[in-house]
Amino acid sequence: MEDVFIPIFLFASIVGVIWLFSHYNYKKRLTAHETLRLAVEKGQEVSPELVERMSYLNDPAKSDLRRGILLIAFGLAFISLGMLIPHDEPDAFRGMLGVSSFPIILGAAYLGLWRFSHD
Numbered sequence: 102m103e104d105v106f107i108p109i110f111l112f113a114s115i116v117g118v119i120w121l122f123s124h125y126n127y128k129k130r131l132t133a134h135e136t137l138r139l140a141v142e143k144g145q146e147v148s149p150e151l152v153e154r155m156s157y158l159n160d161p162a163k164s165d166l167r168r169g170i171l172l173i174a175f176g177l178a179f180i181s182l183g184m185l186i187p188h189d190e191p192d193a194f195r196g197m198l199g200v201s202s203f204p205i206i207l208g209a210a211y212l213g214l215w216r217f218s219h220d
Contacts, residue, residue, distance in 0.1 A: 169208045
């Protein structure tokens, strides 16, 4: 029975994490647009400073830092999942290390992009 639940949980958690990221980004953009819309409807003048502050919500440098940290954490979660596998199956742990290398390398690339964008 475990042989069925572990892969299902693994893939469901990947889908869940991607959905959470997408949903959070959607809600953040929706809130920013609603705020601007309400200000315009009430006749308030939208200053360039306000628009600039609102644009920081989608700042690519911040997004790169967040994505990098989250992808590295995701890869480390795969490594810790691999450590939970019984020791009589060394190939399974090596497989989890292989799977974890993808998000860790992508996270390192995002951290590099974030670092070089601050120069």
